[in-house]
Amino acid sequence: MKETIKDIILEYQPVGSAIVREQISIPLDSGLIVSIIGSRRSGKTYVLHSIIQDILQKGVEKRQIVFINFEDERLQLDQSNLDVILQAYQELYPSVNLQDVYFFFDEIQNVSGWEKFIRRLYDTRSKRIFVTGSNSKLLSTEIATELRGRTLTFTVYPFCFSEYLRSHDVIADTTTQAGRSMVNHYAARFMSEGGFPELSRLDTALKNKLLQEYFNVMIYRDIVERYAVSNPLVLKFFIKKIFSSVTVPLSVNKIFNDLKSMGYKVSNTYLYDYMDYCNAVFLTQSICKFDFSEIKRAKSDKKVYVIDTGLLAAIDFKATQNRGTLLENQVALEFLKRGKELAYYKDSYECDFVVTEPGECYTPVQVSWSIADPATRDRELRGLVQACKLMGAKEGTVITFDEQDRFNQNGVEINVISFGVYFTTYNKIS
Numbered sequence: 069m070k071e072t073i074k075d076i077i078l079e080y081q082p083v084g085s086a087i088v089r090e091q092i093s094i095p096l097d098s099g100l101i102v103s104i105i106g107s108r109r110s111g112k113t114y115v116l117h118s119i120i121q122d123i124l125q126k127g128v129e130k131r132q133i134v135f136i137n138f139e140d141e142r143l144q145l146d147q148s149n150l151d152v153i154l155q156a157y158q159e160l161y162p163s164v165n166l167q168d169v170y171f172f173f174d175e176i177q178n179v180s181g182w183e184k185f186i187r188r189l190y191d192t193r194s195k196r197i198f199v200t201g202s203n204s205k206l207l208s209t210e211i212a213t214e215l216r217g218r219t220l221t222f223t224v225y226p227f228c229f230s231e232y233l234r235s236h237d238v239i240a241d242t243t244t245q246a247g248r249s250m251v252n253h254y255a256a257r258f259m260s261e262g263g264f265p266e267l268s269r270l271d272t273a274l275k276n277k278l279l280q281e282y283f284n285v286m287i288y289r290d291i292v293e294r295y296a297v298s299n300p301l302v303l304k305f306f307i308k309k310i311f312s313s314v315t316v317p318l319s320v321n322k323i324f325n326d327l328k329s330m331g332y333k334v335s336n337t338y339l340y341d342y343m344d345y346c347n348a349v350f351l352t353q354s355i356c357k358f359d360f361s362e363i364k365r366a367k368s369d370k371k372v373y374v375i376d377t378g379l380l381a382a383i384d385f386k387a388t389q390n391r392g393t394l395l396e397n398q399v400a401l402e403f404l405k406r407g408k409e410l411a412y413y414k415d416s417y418e419c420d421f422v423v424t425e426p427g428e429c430y431t432p433v434q435v436s437w438s439i440a441d442p443a444t445r446d447r448e449l450r451g452l453v454q455a456c457k458l459m460g461a462k463e464g465t466v467i468t469f470d471e472q473d474r475f476n477q478n479g480v481e482i483n484v485i486s487f488g489v490y491f492t493t494y495n496k497i498s
Contacts, residue, residue: 069149072142073156080135082120089115090231092222096123101190101215104200106224107350107375108290109282111265112200113137115224116172119198123170131161137174147181154193170196177201183214190218202290204348225350226376227263228405229255229398229491235268240492251488252470259394262378279382283351290349295341302327302334306342310352310372311384315396317357317369317414318343343372350375353404358411358422358430358455371412373400391469392437395487396420399435399467402491413458417451422459430459434466439484449477456480465490 176182176199241247267275346352357368374380381388413419421433432455439445452464463481473484
């Protein structure tokens with residue numbers, strides 16, 4: 069094993085990312101363990117490569133870089149033999165002080181007991197440690213117990229819209245009609261294709277095939293194997309229900325009753341666990357119902373969004389026929405990628421999102437493909453105005469696909485803006 073690790077260390081060649089990721093800005097020498105979490109294929113590894121390129125450009129020698137990908141099938145490591153990595157490196161470079169070495173461990177959650185090794189490495193050898201993982205729950209639990217106070221955690225999502233535009237060499241211009249039309253064209257593609265970096269330049273048929281492969285890996289490797297799920301058919305049924313229920317609060321009890329009527333014997337508790345697993349591996353992300361009481365928020369039914377609209381469209385083909393569903397899912401992701409706290413509003417009327425800004429300032433946002441139809445316009449504005457008045461917001465936003473307008477509705481300023489314009493002019497990641 070030691071010789072294999074030597075080969076892996078020597079083989080490594082940093083691959084720079086062509087796209088600057090706006091979502092995060094990672095310090096090179098924070099003196100803390102940097103953990104980078106996110107869904108599979110969201111670009112975590114390329115973020116590491118980019119960090120390494122920056123370090124090398126500062127004059128650090130390549131031999132001071134150790135990069136280990138724990139999905140490499142040649143590695144047979146566990147808590148008992150992780151030290152062999154240090155032994156292999158020191159035999160290769162006996163004159164290099166480990167304090168000067170940058171350690172990069174990709175998909176480290178694949179090794180049980182990794183956190184004890186990382187803590188010991190940090191406490192005794194090096195303060196330059198970067199780790200990535202595709203399971204937020206496992207990493208956060210281990211960080212909270214073993215690495216508390218020693219880490220900085222960043223989340224990497226698939227491309228946001230402005231990153232997607234850059235990946236296609238498009239410079240967004242929203243000041244002219246031609247520029248807005250170009251932005252809208254790519255916004256439509258973005259909603260159907262999604263933002264996984266690897267897919268940005270593939271043919272459509274290959275994209276769908278690869279997205280379905282991502283889906284299967286997340287289910288069977290990240291959830292079934294990791295959590296020892298005994299009935300993967302029930303899990304898959306549950307996930308398909310989530311995908312078909314995007315934009316409406318998810319009723320776990322209803323899914324439980326559906327399974328029961330089909331003859332499946334499964335505890336309600338397991339279904340709640342399944343939802344936690346889906347969020348943990350970044351297959352989905354959940355938001356609560358808005359309430360000024362944190363306890364009531366936590367107990368509310370959740371609205372669950374799929375981590376990528378391309379993935380949603382590839383798995384739930386009906387979603388491609390409902391453009392409003394894709395648009396709402398995409399808007400939710402754009403806000404989440406910016407680190408915004410989201411909730412949905414539901415009383416006598418509904419408002420899709422309440423975005424919490426610093427200082428407990430609430431911005432109600434309604435999403436509709438179009439509000440040209442009078443009945444749709446009336447329905448969407450009722451919910452938005454009601455949410456604004458409850459929260460004392462003087463302005464509400466309606467995000468559409470390609471409509472623009474501004475007017476006053478019952479004392480509330482309403483800003484109607486297209487998805488593409490909104491998320492290219494409001495593209496600074498917090």
